[in-house]
Amino acid sequence: MVEKWLEQLRKNGYRLTEARQAVIQVIVKSNYALTPFQVYEAARAQYPALGLVSVYRTLEKLEELKLIRRVHQDCGCNAYLPQAEGHQHLIICQKCGLACYFEGDDLEDLFTKVGADHGYEVTGHWLQLFGTCAECEQK
Numbered sequence: 001m002v003e004k005w006l007e008q009l010r011k012n013g014y015r016l017t018e019a020r021q022a023v024i025q026v027i028v029k030s031n032y033a034l035t036p037f038q039v040y041e042a043a044r045a046q047y048p049a050l051g052l053v054s055v056y057r058t059l060e061k062l063e064e065l066k067l068i069r070r071v072h073q074d075c076g077c078n079a080y081l082p083q084a085e086g087h088q089h090l091i092i093c094q095k096c097g098l099a100c101y102f103e104g105d106d107l108e109d110l111f112t113k114v115g116a117d118h119g120y121e122v123t124g125h126w127l128q129l130f131g132t133c134a135e136c137e138q139k
């Protein structure tokens, strides 16, 4: 997956500095929704000279290329996750940020029906559930 991302970035004329690679290493395999500051702290372990501005810029670029997606957080702050293949829905733990993608074909029918009931043709949707993951539930 890292290789795929690096390839995409190179193709788009993006220079892969050490700082940017450190950011990519952190987010590419994350199962947790990470805020830019969390990415910054984790990536600094690999590249101590990293600046927060580089983190923001790299995340922006990754989002633009649809390699990561921005998720909604309770606090109103931005957090990011690697993008899933194809159309997926998301569930996120409100305590630790653990995220999980799921499909759910019956949902697609429901949304089409809701649209029809209101005189809309539904052409897309974003669905994100909040909850508490099994591990946080035990605490």
Ligand SMILES: [Zn+2]
Binding pocket: 093, 094, 095, 096, 097, 098, 132, 133, 134, 135, 136, 137
């Ligand atoms: Zn949790």
Ligand SMILES: [Zn+2]
Binding pocket: 087, 088, 089, 107, 108, 125, 127
């Ligand atoms: Zn859907």
